[in-house]
Amino acid sequence: MLQKSLNDETRTESLKKAVGLLENAQSILILAHKSPDGDTVGSSFALCRALLKLGKKARVVCSDTIPAKFSYFTNGLDFENSEPDLIVASDVASVNLLGDKLSCYADKIGLCIDHHPSNSVNAGYSFVDPSAAATCEITAELVYLLKVDIDKNIANCIYTGIATDTGCFRYSNTTPKTLRTAADMIEKGADSAVINKKLFETVSHERLEFEKLALQTLELHFDGKVALIVLTKEMSQKTGVDEADTEGIPSIPARIEGVEAGITVKEKDDGVYKISLRTGSTLNASDICANFGGGGHAAAAGCTIEGTLDEVKQKILQAVKDELDKQRMKGKEEWTA
Amino acid sequence: MLQKSLNDETRTESLKKAVGLLENAQSILILAHKSPDGDTVGSSFALCRALLKLGKKARVVCSDTIPAKFSYFTNGLDFENSEPDLIVASDVASVNLLGDKLSCYADKIGLCIDHHPSNSVNAGYSFVDPSAAATCEITAELVYLLKVDIDKNIANCIYTGIATDTGCFRYSNTTPKTLRTAADMIEKGADSAVINKKLFETVSHERLEFEKLALQTLELHFDGKVALIVLTKEMSQKTGVDEADTEGIPSIPARIEGVEAGITVKEKDDGVYKISLRTGSTLNASDICANFGGGGHAAAAGCTIEGTLDEVKQKILQAVKDELDKQRMKGKEEWTA
Numbered sequence: 001m002l003q004k005s006l007n008d009e010t011r012t013e014s015l016k017k018a019v020g021l022l023e024n025a026q027s028i029l030i031l032a033h034k035s036p037d038g039d040t041v042g043s044s045f046a047l048c049r050a051l052l053k054l055g056k057k058a059r060v061v062c063s064d065t066i067p068a069k070f071s072y073f074t075n076g077l078d079f080e081n082s083e084p085d086l087i088v089a090s091d092v093a094s095v096n097l098l099g100d101k102l103s104c105y106a107d108k109i110g111l112c113i114d115h116h117p118s119n120s121v122n123a124g125y126s127f128v129d130p131s132a133a134a135t136c137e138i139t140a141e142l143v144y145l146l147k148v149d150i151d152k153n154i155a156n157c158i159y160t161g162i163a164t165d166t167g168c169f170r171y172s173n174t175t176p177k178t179l180r181t182a183a184d185m186i187e188k189g190a191d192s193a194v195i196n197k198k199l200f201e202t203v204s205h206e207r208l209e210f211e212k213l214a215l216q217t218l219e220l221h222f223d224g225k226v227a228l229i230v231l232t233k234e235m236s237q238k239t240g241v242d243e244a245d246t247e248g249i250p251s252i253p254a255r256i257e258g259v260e261a262g263i264t265v266k267e268k269d270d271g272v273y274k275i276s277l278r279t280g281s282t283l284n285a286s287d288i289c290a291n292f293g294g295g296g297h298a299a300a301a302g303c304t305i306e307g308t309l310d311e312v313k314q315k316i317l318q319a320v321k322d323e324l325d326k327q328r329m330k331g332k333e334e335w336t337a
Numbered sequence: 338m339l340q341k342s343l344n345d346e347t348r349t350e351s352l353k354k355a356v357g358l359l360e361n362a363q364s365i366l367i368l369a370h371k372s373p374d375g376d377t378v379g380s381s382f383a384l385c386r387a388l389l390k391l392g393k394k395a396r397v398v399c400s401d402t403i404p405a406k407f408s409y410f411t412n413g414l415d416f417e418n419s420e421p422d423l424i425v426a427s428d429v430a431s432v433n434l435l436g437d438k439l440s441c442y443a444d445k446i447g448l449c450i451d452h453h454p455s456n457s458v459n460a461g462y463s464f465v466d467p468s469a470a471a472t473c474e475i476t477a478e479l480v481y482l483l484k485v486d487i488d489k490n491i492a493n494c495i496y497t498g499i500a501t502d503t504g505c506f507r508y509s510n511t512t513p514k515t516l517r518t519a520a521d522m523i524e525k526g527a528d529s530a531v532i533n534k535k536l537f538e539t540v541s542h543e544r545l546e547f548e549k550l551a552l553q554t555l556e557l558h559f560d561g562k563v564a565l566i567v568l569t570k571e572m573s574q575k576t577g578v579d580e581a582d583t584e585g586i587p588s589i590p591a592r593i594e595g596v597e598a599g600i601t602v603k604e605k606d607d608g609v610y611k612i613s614l615r616t617g618s619t620l621n622a623s624d625i626c627a628n629f630g631g632g633g634h635a636a637a638a639g640c641t642i643e644g645t646l647d648e649v650k651q652k653i654l655q656a657v658k659d660e661l662d663k664q665r666m667k668g669k670e671e672w673t674a
Binding site for chain 1: 505506507508509511514515516517519520521523530533534538539540542545548549552555561588592
């Protein structure tokens with residue numbers, strides 16, 4: 001059962017049902033998604049810590065290692081192995097995202113807590129609220145309803161998840177409720193300044209070197225309306241950058257003033273390139289990528305194109321140009337109508 | 338009279354005194370500081386719009402042109418010239434910051450509203466609250482107390498000032514109150530997502546090209562503890578970047594993981610270089626810059642050094658190294674004590 005657009009009353013009832021499941025369980029296993037980010041890890045550990053404070057057994061598992069930058073989540077935690085009577089998936093939009101190690105739990109999830117509109121997990125009970133900027137925003141409500149006093153550790157977990165999924169309150173998913181939940185967490189002791197610095201202000205030297213090489217490939221096309229960068233395997237090897245550490249690079253070309261489409265062409269295998277496309281309000285990235293069997297959202301989409309680098313660049317540039325021309329024609333028609 | 342650390346009651350009384358001055362005036366002239374940023378312009382226009390809604394005459398003046406990115410502040414405003422009976426300085430920390438065109442008002446300021454702890458304006462009445470992340474945080478309170486209904490335009494002004502001075506809620510000056518004021522402004526209609534994109538996600542092509550050249554000069558020293566970049570006049574000429582558009586570049590070297598001191602050496606005139614130094618928690622930037630007659634804050638300071646580029650680099654690197662060695666010795670002494 002998904003709660004996609006509920007009125008406040010129904011929403012509270014649904015949340016209370018989730019709380020009831022947690023209250024009735026004695027040993028809870030919480031699943032975070034693979035390639036863990038601040039929201040899945042933050043929401044999992046916040047819930048885990050709250051349940052431990054209620055005297056229950058609880059632990060968090062993840063297919064992949066929790067990144068070192070989130071080490072503060074586990075401060076002072078020492079998990080005990082026990083047979084769970086409730087399995088909770090936190091911020092897991094699909095069972096495919098459980099990863100190899102946790103795939104065995106795919107059909108055993110008793111409670112699913114998430115904010116992704118595409119959530120497809122088949123759980124005993126699901127609370128999915130796409131109006132929440134982060135799963136942690138929902139977790140904060142759950143912890144309040146569980147009547148657990150939020151301590152510094154829980155506050156750090158929840159703050160981290162919210163900051164992660166909103167780009168530190170920059171993205172359009174940030175609502176008044178998001179900001180107020182973050183304010184509450186700072187009041188409960190969250191080290192917001194330290195977390196912000198670690199997550200948003202610190203880059204590895206390898207990442208910076210990789211970015212430098214990426215910027216050297218920057219091309220502007222069609223009167224500066226389209227910007228394109230290329231990321232090659234050679235750049236990764238040369239700089240020694242970690243794959244996870246290249247996050248956010250595809251948003252660079254789209255950030256340039258006047259650019260309506262930012263294209264990142266990333267070399268995968270010989271003759272295979274992954275395209276990331278970011279667009280402004282005039283172009284639909286998903287439609288353009290659909291030409292190559294890809295897809296995504298209106299403002300951010302992707303696809304795979306085969307060929308030499310030059311061929312691939314020409315193909316995606318032509319597809320973007322066609323769409324720009326279409327938009328211009330549409331504008332002209334409206335003008336002359 | 339400066340309100341540097343007041344209890345809530347005294348603070349409210351002081352704010353009400355400021356409100357009284359505004360209520361008693363019929364024609365108000367509001368001064369923003371030179372090189373205007375989002376906070377001085379936002380707080381000035383928010384107050385101006387509130388006063389206009391109360392049927393008063395009010396206008397904003399600034400020594401420099403308001404940057405185009407803030408054009409939404411003046412939406413629908415049409416100033417009438419009139420002799421002011423109250424002159425308000427908003428976010429102006431010192432009369433030197435009024436700029437040439439407004440210096441004539443230096444000894445005529447009736448009310449000073451600010452959040453800079455260093456405020457030295459000699460006004461009829463001053464309300465200075467350094468606990469506020471932005472002057473706009475104070476302006477929001479003033480507008481509430483003036484019983485003006487905050488509309489979308491006022492909300493956009495206040496949101497912009499707060500977002501500007503907190504780096505969109507990243508900096509350590511962000512408090513729960515800051516986040517809650519921003520939440521209120523979004524509820525009142527502030528276009529937060531549009532403003533964030535414009536202020537924090539958009540860069541000019543010239544700036545990106547300048548950044549690329551700056552990154553090419555990046556050097557790491559002393560086991561990666563010190564990072565240094567060089568900005569030359571040639572780079573500015575080559576890229577055509579605007580001076581105002583190079584803001585934030587000195588924070589790049591300090592962002593690198595493991596770096597304790599980030600140095601930016603910027604060419605001013607022949608044989609004269611401006612140093613910007615950013616440090617982590619172990620080093621005091623102000624102390625290091627004091628060696629060259631400069632100063633600033635513990636984490637961000639500056640100075641000017643003369644010589645060839647190589648000489649200047651050696652001088653500042655040596656000064657940082659001396660401080661690093663001192664800290665290491667101190668650490669050793671503590672260790673063996």
